[in-house]
Amino acid sequence: MLTPATTRKDRYDRQEVLWGYLLIGPTLLGISLFALWPLVQSVYLSFTSWGVFGQVQWVGGENYARLLADPEVYATLRNTIILAVTSVVGSVLIATLLAVLLNVGVRGTSVYRVLLFLPVVTMPAASAMVWKWLYNSDFGLLNSMLANFGIIGPAWITDKAFALWSVAIVCIWNEIGISMIILLAGLQGVPRSLHEAAHLDGAGPVATFFYVTLPLLTPTLFFVTVTSIISAFQMFDIIYLMIGPEGYALESTQTLIFLFYEQGFIHGSKGYAAAIVLLLFLIIALVTAFQFWLQKRWVHYE
Amino acid sequence: MKLMKRSLIGMSSLGMLVALAGPAFAEVTLRLSIWDANQKPALDQITARFSEENPDIKVSIEVVPRSDYVTKLETSIVGRNAPDVFWNALPDRFLELARSGLIENLDERIKADGVDLSPIAPALLEAFTYEGSLYAIPKDFDTVGLWYNKALFDAAGVAYPDDSWTWETLRENAKKLTNPSKGVYGFVVNAGTRAGYYNFIAQNAGDVLTDDLKSGFDQPETAAAVQFMADLILVDKVSPTVQQTEEVNAQTRFKTGQAAMILDGSWRAREFADDPYTLENANIAVLPQGTVRASSSGTLGYSIYSGSEHKEEAWDLLKFLASPEAAQIQASAGAVIPSHMDQAQIWVDAIPQFNLQAFLDMVDYAEVVAHSFNTPGWSSIMNQELKKALAGDVSVDEATSLVATKMNEVLASEGK
Amino acid sequence: MNTTRFPINPGRILVHVVLITISAVMVVPFVWMVLTAFKSMSEATAIPVQIFPSQLRWENFLTLFNSFNFGNMYLNSMVSTLLRVTAQVSFCAMAGYAFARLRFPGRDMLFAIVLSVMMVPPVLYIIPKFLLMTQLGWVNTLQGFVVPGFTSAFGTFLLRQFFKSLPNELAEAAKLDGCGPFRTFFWIMLPLAKPGIVAFGIFSILWSWNELLWPLIILNSPDKMTLSVGLATMEGEYVSNYPAMMAGAVLAVLPMIAMFFFFQRQFIEGIALTGSKG
Numbered sequence: 001m002l003t004p005a006t007t008r009k010d011r012y013d014r015q016e017v018l019w020g021y022l023l024i025g026p027t028l029l030g031i032s033l034f035a036l037w038p039l040v041q042s043v044y045l046s047f048t049s050w051g052v053f054g055q056v057q058w059v060g061g062e063n064y065a066r067l068l069a070d071p072e073v074y075a076t077l078r079n080t081i082i083l084a085v086t087s088v089v090g091s092v093l094i095a096t097l098l099a100v101l102l103n104v105g106v107r108g109t110s111v112y113r114v115l116l117f118l119p120v121v122t123m124p125a126a127s128a129m130v131w132k133w134l135y136n137s138d139f140g141l142l143n144s145m146l147a148n149f150g151i152i153g154p155a156w157i158t159d160k161a162f163a164l165w166s167v168a169i170v171c172i173w174n175e176i177g178i179s180m181i182i183l184l185a186g187l188q189g190v191p192r193s194l195h196e197a198a199h200l201d202g203a204g205p206v207a208t209f210f211y212v213t214l215p216l217l218t219p220t221l222f223f224v225t226v227t228s229i230i231s232a233f234q235m236f237d238i239i240y241l242m243i244g245p246e247g248y249a250l251e252s253t254q255t256l257i258f259l260f261y262e263q264g265f266i267h268g269s270k271g272y273a274a275a276i277v278l279l280l281f282l283i284i285a286l287v288t289a290f291q292f293w294l295q296k297r298w299v300h301y302e
Numbered sequence: 303m304k305l306m307k308r309s310l311i312g313m314s315s316l317g318m319l320v321a322l323a324g325p326a327f328a329e330v331t332l333r334l335s336i337w338d339a340n341q342k343p344a345l346d347q348i349t350a351r352f353s354e355e356n357p358d359i360k361v362s363i364e365v366v367p368r369s370d371y372v373t374k375l376e377t378s379i380v381g382r383n384a385p386d387v388f389w390n391a392l393p394d395r396f397l398e399l400a401r402s403g404l405i406e407n408l409d410e411r412i413k414a415d416g417v418d419l420s421p422i423a424p425a426l427l428e429a430f431t432y433e434g435s436l437y438a439i440p441k442d443f444d445t446v447g448l449w450y451n452k453a454l455f456d457a458a459g460v461a462y463p464d465d466s467w468t469w470e471t472l473r474e475n476a477k478k479l480t481n482p483s484k485g486v487y488g489f490v491v492n493a494g495t496r497a498g499y500y501n502f503i504a505q506n507a508g509d510v511l512t513d514d515l516k517s518g519f520d521q522p523e524t525a526a527a528v529q530f531m532a533d534l535i536l537v538d539k540v541s542p543t544v545q546q547t548e549e550v551n552a553q554t555r556f557k558t559g560q561a562a563m564i565l566d567g568s569w570r571a572r573e574f575a576d577d578p579y580t581l582e583n584a585n586i587a588v589l590p591q592g593t594v595r596a597s598s599s600g601t602l603g604y605s606i607y608s609g610s611e612h613k614e615e616a617w618d619l620l621k622f623l624a625s626p627e628a629a630q631i632q633a634s635a636g637a638v639i640p641s642h643m644d645q646a647q648i649w650v651d652a653i654p655q656f657n658l659q660a661f662l663d664m665v666d667y668a669e670v671v672a673h674s675f676n677t678p679g680w681s682s683i684m685n686q687e688l689k690k691a692l693a694g695d696v697s698v699d700e701a702t703s704l705v706a707t708k709m710n711e712v713l714a715s716e717g718k
Numbered sequence: 719m720n721t722t723r724f725p726i727n728p729g730r731i732l733v734h735v736v737l738i739t740i741s742a743v744m745v746v747p748f749v750w751m752v753l754t755a756f757k758s759m760s761e762a763t764a765i766p767v768q769i770f771p772s773q774l775r776w777e778n779f780l781t782l783f784n785s786f787n788f789g790n791m792y793l794n795s796m797v798s799t800l801l802r803v804t805a806q807v808s809f810c811a812m813a814g815y816a817f818a819r820l821r822f823p824g825r826d827m828l829f830a831i832v833l834s835v836m837m838v839p840p841v842l843y844i845i846p847k848f849l850l851m852t853q854l855g856w857v858n859t860l861q862g863f864v865v866p867g868f869t870s871a872f873g874t875f876l877l878r879q880f881f882k883s884l885p886n887e888l889a890e891a892a893k894l895d896g897c898g899p900f901r902t903f904f905w906i907m908l909p910l911a912k913p914g915i916v917a918f919g920i921f922s923i924l925w926s927w928n929e930l931l932w933p934l935i936i937l938n939s940p941d942k943m944t945l946s947v948g949l950a951t952m953e954g955e956y957v958s959n960y961p962a963m964m965a966g967a968v969l970a971v972l973p974m975i976a977m978f979f980f981f982q983r984q985f986i987e988g989i990a991l992t993g994s995k996g
Binding site for chain 1: 729730733734736737740741744745746747748750751754762763764765766767809810812813815816817820821822823825828831832835837838839840841842843844845846847849850866868869871874898899900903924927928930931935945946947949950952953960963964966967968970971974975977978979982985986989990
């Protein structure tokens, strides 16, 4: 619909311009101060070295040279990728299953939905505390239940062989709810008529799912995967709280963002920490770009 | 629109709250940062007395958990927002703080006000001296003793520990006291410095740090001490593993009656006295001896942050904290052994159920905690690598030689 | 013939079985948290595990307020969440509206900047943000904690999309009646955008309440700490009081769970909104 305001494309309404700037003012100021300027400064900082008590020195590319030579960075990168892949694959698979089941519309769907969603609204500090307690090798519920079957459970979060997987389970538990709700919304967008048509063609529920539902769900699945991976790369709270900066299993669970915190705020090496976080940014950007490339190959948009 | 209105009301009422809570102009509130919640009640009393005498100065005590204390303090110094007065321990970069001028040199003020520091043990004053000047006023000192659970000893028919005990007695009796079916361990090896390595290393006549500031971890005596600790866990199995201890610490196991003996400092007395179970069942003996007698010892002092806006008031507080009156309140609370040597007996008498005298008996052979300019720089490496040896991931020799190398690198770079 | 009214469908039973199993596993941590919160220390550390407390020990909750300064942390969490969410929702609504509905030079370029900020992981900003707070003298202050969260690129984007989806007629009518841009925004469009604003507000509250990393860095002294940071530091070098820790966890999660129960629909819609349009 054409209105007088939009037909005069070449001229702005003075009042509207004024209010436009006024309304975006706070946001623009906030974003400049707390996002744009920090972005520029991060790059600068990554070329400096910091004393414990804040003495700054320009060191050129030293931090990047250290980054490339640091075996800890590679181990950390490996952990980060394992954790992200495991938790995303695990949570998306389970969430898809749950979304499909909830979409059947059985009785009590809303109760199930509430229960499955609870972890999402739970404070990560509290989740980590409870899981740590469940995993406790002396007094934990998990090992006590295993003992009933004659199994001596491991030290879930302090044994180097298990810690990363134990953390991954908590991440999956934490992520399922949100992915499930998004996928459910996606499923509800799949027209019933298509299901009925498939049914008339003699397709069973499993075949219908794979040949009708799944292809139509791919845009949502894609979205969920991308956002989950991005957030998995930035997951800090649970590792910090479950393993801790002095944890015995830290070496086998430490992720890039944890290394960033450790270097920047425990060892006070803010320059090196800035280089680490820029590496993380680069990785996230690459993963996102790769996913968008991949998207062209497997996502169906109507 | 409702939203906006509500937010405006919210903001203005908050503003009023801030205005009401804000101090009057003449009044100064000093921030005093400590880490031990067990000592807060005594310190509350001390600062209340101080504010009675100095009505214009209020003191707000901030208890930061020990594990975060150094990080938070350093972050707040970078943020130029450090507390006016804070606890300083020798291994917490005390020397570096003094060298960088981040804490006040107290000499001139002490001279100008004629403060009498003579009741304070000279060794403690010396510990807080950097290049001939005092940078902190010692408030207390501590030693580490052998805490034992009388009920578990009685049940196993083992005689209570005394000064005749050696490493071998410790090992043998720990075996008798261990009862896996009940989850009871005879001893808990602490994979930490003060209540762990430093005692055993000193008892074996080894060094953590040599006098000429080199790592002591290439000495066979030092390695053998770590080996003894590792054997208690891995060979004799009288102690939970380091992984288990990380999940449930030694103090918690001791308090729940699942550890017969632990090493812990004199600073723990108040906490164990406040708990009915440990008050009834716990007691203390001097540490078993190795080739020599030794106990790890440390001291805490009060320092003034150089960036403080209220240095004069902070100095007034420090003077009071250094007074016999303050020392006496601290001692009678049973919190810590006061730096005023003439008041040590008050502390011993504060908790008659415990044999606190044992901690004083060890003063003669107390070994002051190892420290250099950048102690956290090497102690974090040391803790991390030694833990691997105690867990059995690497041999003790591998771990100690790696610690020696890495530690010497850090030590070599800290002079600059 | 009952089958038409009560279809006992093996498929549906299977669906229930799977859903019940997964839901049960998902809920175990909550049940265990509540059970432990009421136990005594010796019940909590019994070997083998004792499932139920012998009596409800409310004193564990009292311990929190007496020894862990929980009341103060609660207040800090509430004040900071209130301030931050009010400002964030207001500013995002204002900017979102301007970007969606007002014409001014440079609008599209500025919006592109907002969008690009959304692509950057927020951890990247932390160190420079901390240094900025240092220069402002805002380390360890309430404003240092909340002010950086007053604006949100994501929220601006979300609400812009929402304002764009609203019908145009009312705004046009108001304009013809001589309403200025602000009055149109405030009195006409804002009420229409309420569902979007509520959905965003709920998530804003959730993020603010649960946040750990930024308050952990910017707040040093215990009297300033929020619940999240407080819980993180509860297991220190002292004897770990597990029942009190779990009681703390219960109290910390309760407000958000209550909010979720009351605003379930908005939660779900909020996610669907961000999900379908992000």
